[in-house]
Amino acid sequence: MVLEARSLPQNGDTSYYRYNPSLAAAVVAAVFYGLAFSATFLLWIRYRSWVWIVMVVAAAMEAVGYIGRCISVQNVTEKSIYALQFSLIILAPVLMAACCYVLFSRILFLVVPSEKRSFRLCWVPPRFITPIFVGFDIVALLLQLGGAVMITSVDPGDVDGADKLDRGKHIAQAGVIIQLAAFGLFSLAAARFNFTSKQFFATMRERYERFGEKDYIIDGIAKNRHWPALLRVVNLTSLLILVRSVYRLVEFTEGSTGYLNTHEWAMYVFDALVIYPCIVLFIYWHPGRYLPYLGFRLPKHTR
Numbered sequence: 001m002v003l004e005a006r007s008l009p010q011n012g013d014t015s016y017y018r019y020n021p022s023l024a025a026a027v028v029a030a031v032f033y034g035l036a037f038s039a040t041f042l043l044w045i046r047y048r049s050w051v052w053i054v055m056v057v058a059a060a061m062e063a064v065g066y067i068g069r070c071i072s073v074q075n076v077t078e079k080s081i082y083a084l085q086f087s088l089i090i091l092a093p094v095l096m097a098a099c100c101y102v103l104f105s106r107i108l109f110l111v112v113p114s115e116k117r118s119f120r121l122c123w124v125p126p127r128f129i130t131p132i133f134v135g136f137d138i139v140a141l142l143l144q145l146g147g148a149v150m151i152t153s154v155d156p157g158d159v160d161g162a163d164k165l166d167r168g169k170h171i172a173q174a175g176v177i178i179q180l181a182a183f184g185l186f187s188l189a190a191a192r193f194n195f196t197s198k199q200f201f202a203t204m205r206e207r208y209e210r211f212g213e214k215d216y217i218i219d220g221i222a223k224n225r226h227w228p229a230l231l232r233v234v235n236l237t238s239l240l241i242l243v244r245s246v247y248r249l250v251e252f253t254e255g256s257t258g259y260l261n262t263h264e265w266a267m268y269v270f271d272a273l274v275i276y277p278c279i280v281l282f283i284y285w286h287p288g289r290y291l292p293y294l295g296f297r298l299p300k301h302t303r
Contacts, residue, residue, distance in 0.1 A: 016082040016152075018262045021073035025264070029272050030066035036279040037063040047288025050295050051102055058095035059279050065089040066272070083152030089271065090148050090172070090248070093241050094141045096278050097183050098134050100234050100241070104190050105129040106291050107231055109298060110218075111200050113207070121196055123189040136182035140175045147172025147252075165256055173252040180245050187238040194231060218292040219299075226290070233285045237278045244274045 037059040043049075044056050065088030072081045108117065108126040117126050124132060150168030154161045208216040208225075215222045247270035251260040260266045287294060 015076035016079065017076055018256065019264045021076065021264055023070060023073050025268055026066055026069040026073055030063065030070050032276060033063040033066050036276065036283065039283045040279060043283060043286050043288065047286060049288040052287060052294060054095050055099045055282060058092045061088040061092035062275065065092065079152065086152050087148040090144055091141060093244055093275055094137055094144060094179065097179065097241055098137045100238050101130055101133040101186060103234050103287055106293065107227060110227065110291060111197055111204060113203060133182055133186050136178060140179035143175030143178065144172050147175060169252045169255065173249060176245055176249045176252065180249065183238065183242060183245065187242060190238060191235050221292045223292050224289045230285050230287060230290045233281045237281060240274050240278050244271055247271060
């Protein structure tokens with residue numbers, strides 16, 4: 001990828017970037033993420049999948065983040081817009097991880113009969129998946145937010161700026177480590193369910209009425225019966241978020257003078273390009289096509 005060099009400060013101020021940021025790359029990212037957000041928002045309305053508002057917000061954060069970056073790379077000494085784009089791009093994948101937790105829990109409630117929802121099968125009972133993992137996600141989000149605020153509040157000319165920057169990076173690093181640990185365990189459980197779920201294929205045919213070749217009728221609602229496709233998308237999205245989290249962990253560990261902090265291409269390859277499919281995959285394999293209950297709470301008879 002050839003990154004176009006943009007404005008260097010001409011008035012003696014110091015840039016918040018440790019490289020010459022590319023306007024062209026930022027514009028391309030803003031356009032693609034903007035389109036992904038628009039599609040995600042429209043499908044959220046179409047399927048009335050209200051719990052999916054978390055992904056809508058995450059996609060909006062990415063889009064606004066890269067729009068902000070377009071402005072920031074032309075004003076590299078402006079703190080406020082730099083802080084905005086940095087924080088939004090850093091935090092959006094944390095919300096996407098929460099979406100994976102919610103979807104996996106809803107898939108379990110759909111597929112596994114209530115009497116079979118055991119710790120042995122799922123490692124975590126379905127009703128506790130969302131509160132436990134989202135709880136870890138909130139802690140990770142707050143730590144990364146606190147770290148991001150501290151990092152972006154440092155003025156390049158501060159005498160103690162290096163110490164503040166290191167503290168901010170360590171706080172954000174702790175958030176990424178918590179996210180990696182919790183999300184790593186979740187990813188293993190979700191991947192394992194691809195195999196353990198096969199025992200319920202027959203019972204699903206007994207519990208839900210078939211409608212045509214592709215659908216089930218669930219409480220009077222026709223839904224695509226190929227839910228394993230949605231599960232595989234959750235698995236792939238989880239893997240991509242893990243890759244991005246490892247990148248951010250290495251970036252924070254290296255410090256401000258490390259290779260990843262001084263080369264812009266790494267951010268686009270290991271963050272922008274890796275996270276983009278996490279939105280786009282759910283546009284085609286939208287949860288509303290497969291899951292009957294996407295409100296904020298499941299109906300009592302399904303729990």
